[in-house]
Amino acid sequence: MPEPTADLSTEENQADAADRRKQGEFVRGVSGFRSAIGDADFPAEPGRYHLFVALNCPWCHRVTLTRNVLGLQSGVSMDVAFPGRTEKDDPAGENLWEFNPERVASLTGGPLPECTDETATGEGLRLVKQIYAAEGSDERSVPVLYDKKQKRIVNNESAEIIRMLNAHAAALGSTIAQETRPDLYPDDADLQAQIDVLNETIYTRINNGAYKAGFSSDQNVYAAAYEGYFALLAELEDRLGADGRPFLTGDSFTEADLRLFPTLYRHDPVYFVRMKLNGARILDYPNLWRWLCRVHALPGVAGSSSLIHCRQGYFGRSWNNVVPLGPFRPMPYPQAYAHPELAERQ
Structure with a gap:
């Protein structure tokens, strides 16, 4: 497998960062x-x-x-x-x-x-x-x-x-045999190029875009982040639906899927309200919802985070420290992630 590269092209531009923060933009550090x-x-x-x-x-x-x-x-x-x-x-x-x-x-x-x-x-x-x-x-x-x-x-x-x-998964003591262990960044130039493009776009418009929308105090910065976030969700919905592929680059779960998952996992129960991303739920995108459920069902994924921690962490930092209890329809989260068919009922 290739060694990690020094520059993964997913850090925020730091030009005029201090002035941008003063004007209300959320700028992530390095x-x-x-x-x-x-x-x-x-x-x-x-x-x-x-x-x-x-x-x-x-x-x-x-x-x-x-x-x-x-x-x-x-x-x-x-x-x-x-x-x-x-x-x-x-x-x-x-x-x-x-x-x-x-x-x-x-x-x-x-x-x-x-x-x-x-x-x-x-x-x-x-x-x-x-x-x-x-x-x-x-x-x-x-x-x-x-x-x-x-x-x-x-x-x-x-x-x-x-x-x-x-x-270095094998050398670090992976308990999964190499032939069955996912390779998140396979040694294939064309596939790596796809992953790199997806990573950069997903980071800018979805991963960090959610924070730009939720934590910036300038209406125009928020609006641009909001629009970019939902425009990319629509593009990814079409990407998955065009040929029925199970994952973003095809048949295999890769780093691109892994980096998209944490934001979409949080969207319906947390970001819809906390990050002011209330344009739509992931549940409203059938292909993305089924993708989200598919990833959540992979071995080890469900235990990698906690929506209780997410709710406590995000809403516990809001002005009144009150944590919303929902959503409970169509069913509570994360239980909903075991039901890909929910998107078909909308």
């Missing part, structure tokens, strides 16, 4: 740790690497999806942060990811069982910020790929992490 498994300092070994994630975060969802579909649950360990950031009265400050398995979620009235303590550094750190601070960085984002032997951050760019996990 990740600062860009080493790779397979570099001289980071050989591919089972049990050596660790992921720090939050299950509500779609960029983390890319990584947990990859870990699960490649059978790396035992080869790459993982800690899960609480989906809500620290509050204003926290001694360390607000808006920080924390490992706090006892923290109570307002949605459920109790702790979330998926949340963990921090287990990789040997220090039981509470905050993701502290993991970065140990290396002199003021970054604070997840996901983080961490080397437990050297106590170093390897990489914090999700696009690169998923590529390297795929490239």
Whole structure:
């Protein structure tokens, strides 16, 4: 399999970023740790690497999806942060990811069982910020790929992490035989070119487009993101329907499908309201809905995230911290993802 490339062409243009933010545009920053498994300092070994994630975060969802579909649950360990950031009265400050398995979620009235303590550094750190601070960085984002032997951050760019996990799945301890394990970025130039084009378009208009719509405070920026998001959904609906292909590039599940899934998984129950993307549901696109159900049914996919974490994380950060309880029609989510026939009833 090819080695991960240094530039995956899916980062946001940082030109005039400060001015754009002042004018109300959401501008995503650039990740600062860009080493790779397979570099001289980071050989591919089972049990050596660790992921720090939050299950509500779609960029983390890319990584947990990859870990699960490649059978790396035992080869790459993982800690899960609480989906809500620290509050204003926290001694360390607000808006920080924390490992706090006892923290109570307002949605459920109790702790979330998926949340963990921090287990990789040997220090039981509470905050993701502290993991970065140990290396002199003021970054604070997840996901983080961490080397437990050297106590170093390897990489914090999700696009690169998923590529390297795929490239080194066997050496990292995949429990799935090579002949049955998905290859997310096959060694085929034409297919790679298709995946690369889809990745860039999906990132710009759907993955990051959802954030442009939901977190920008300028009406025109929001409108442009909204229109681009739904225009691409329509294009993907037609792509899947033109020849009845099960996945975006044909018969096989690839990185392009994996990178689209986290956003569409969140759309109906979360983004429709929270990101102001209320033009339509994925359920209103029959081919995309069936694709979403098809991907959700793949081994390991359903356990790679949690809509409870998503609801808590997104709505728990809204002005009143109240988390919506729906939708419940045509049935609650994620149970709806087991019913591809629902799109035919609309």
